Amino acid sequence: MTATRRPGSAPAPRPGILEVAPYVGGESKAAGIDRVIRLASNESALGPSPRAIAAYQARAQEIHRYPDGGSTELRDALARHHGLDAERIVCGSGSDELIALLVRAYVGPGDEVVYSRHGFLMYPIAAMTAGATPIAAPEKNLTTDVDALLAAVTAKTKIIFLANPNNPTGTYTSAEDVARLHAGLPPSVLLIIDAAYAEFVSRNDYDPGVALVDKAENVVMLRTFSKIYALGGMRLGWAYCSPVVADVLNRVRSPFNVNAAAQAAGVAALADVAAVDRAREHNDIWLPWFTRELTGLGLTVNPSVGNFVIVRFPDAASRNADAAFVHLQSRGILTRKMGGYHLPEWLRITIGTEDEMRQVVAVLREFLAT
Numbered sequence: 001m002t003a004t005r006r007p008g009s010a011p012a013p014r015p016g017i018l019e020v021a022p023y024v025g026g027e028s029k030a031a032g033i034d035r036v037i038r039l040a041s042n043e044s045a046l047g048p049s050p051r052a053i054a055a056y057q058a059r060a061q062e063i064h065r066y067p068d069g070g071s072t073e074l075r076d077a078l079a080r081h082h083g084l085d086a087e088r089i090v091c092g093s094g095s096d097e098l099i100a101l102l103v104r105a106y107v108g109p110g111d112e113v114v115y116s117r118h119g120f121l122m123y124p125i126a127a128m129t130a131g132a133t134p135i136a137a138p139e140k141n142l143t144t145d146v147d148a149l150l151a152a153v154t155a156k157t158k159i160i161f162l163a164n165p166n167n168p169t170g171t172y173t174s175a176e177d178v179a180r181l182h183a184g185l186p187p188s189v190l191l192i193i194d195a196a197y198a199e200f201v202s203r204n205d206y207d208p209g210v211a212l213v214d215k216a217e218n219v220v221m222l223r224t225f226s227k228i229y230a231l232g233g234m235r236l237g238w239a240y241c242s243p244v245v246a247d248v249l250n251r252v253r254s255p256f257n258v259n260a261a262a263q264a265a266g267v268a269a270l271a272d273v274a275a276v277d278r279a280r281e282h283n284d285i286w287l288p289w290f291t292r293e294l295t296g297l298g299l300t301v302n303p304s305v306g307n308f309v310i311v312r313f314p315d316a317a318s319r320n321a322d323a324a325f326v327h328l329q330s331r332g333i334l335t336r337k338m339g340g341y342h343l344p345e346w347l348r349i350t351i352g353t354e355d356e357m358r359q360v361v362a363v364l365r366e367f368l369a370t
């Protein structure tokens with residue numbers, strides 16, 4: 001073998017890896033403040049079901065045992081709960097893992113991965129780690145534009161990612177438009193519908209993607225326990241897909257990719273239907289309330305169907321999104337900057353508890369008045 005690097009230089013990763021900007025998660029601390037209000041990561045306002053916490057704790061005596069590598073009980077529970085075929089479900093360590101696995105399995109150097117310009121950042125990151133080229137399709141009114149996605153498809157396209165609803169914009173694509181997107185794709189392109197926030201949506205024209213997965217081999221629906229189920233720290237997500245895609249995922253995932261406590265907590269969380277209803281009802285009250293209050297302060301709030309909103313601040317340096325971020329942080333309120341999503345004038349704010357929402361509004365009123 002010919003040495004291509006100077007002796008003593010570090011091993012080189014595959015081409016493209018060093019061009020990946022690492023994903024920066026929401027902050028969880030503010031200097032000098034003990035009790036922070038965390039509204040930076042779209043975590044659930046009400047916290048997990050007590051039943052999920054109990055199931056997690058009950059696993060403590062058994063942590064010397066490997067988990068069930070097939071997540072069988074969890075897949076069966078998901079299948080019963082959603083009326084699906086358990087054989088078409090593959091669980092992952094968060095839906096992030098499933099995004100990465102699908103890209104690793106279907107995409108290689110020279111291929112293209114299409115996503116929407118303000119779509120979830122893990123899509124371009126996953127594409128680049130596979131040596132592929134992420135292609136961002138333009139949006140209309142901060143909403144996915146199906147025609148632009150279709151126009152971005154070339155012979156090199158292997159995957160299209162559609163976050164529905166989308167994080168961070170909060171907007172969604174109707175079932176009719178998703179069907180139109182699918183109908184316009186060649187069968188060789190995998191359509192991945194990432195429905196991480198599906199449970200929060202109550203719109204007649206919305207569908208998380210089950211019907212499309214049932215009728216087409218090239219569609220995957222991704223779901224997560226990190227949002228309405230409030231189990232982000234457990235890292236638990238799942239894919240519903242055709243048997244051929246499930247077979248591929250089961251070949252590329254590591255044998256024990258979902259830990260035992262996460263599986264147990266997931267089964268218990270699914271059974272606690274009342275906890276999910278409470279979380280949805282909470283969001284149904286405080287999302288519109290927060291939107292109205294901020295609009296009343298003269299800010300622009302993008303209409304959202306998720307448990308978060310993006311808020312546009314004025315351009316003046318003393319009032320802009322960066323200044324608002326710093327001001328909120330100084331009061332212990334953590335939000336998310338949107339520069340990485342090409343939306344530097346906006347901040348993303350998660351819907352928290354009633355008290356948290358009232359505090360954000362009060363602090364922003366003060367920020368805009370001074």
Ligand SMILES: Cc1ncc(COP(=O)(O)O)c(C=O)c1O
Nearest residue numbers: 094095096120167196224226237
């Ligand atoms: C659209 C979208 N997809 C996927 C994820 C990742 O979720 P998980 O915690 O299941 O990895 C997130 C997390 O914020 C998200 O917003």
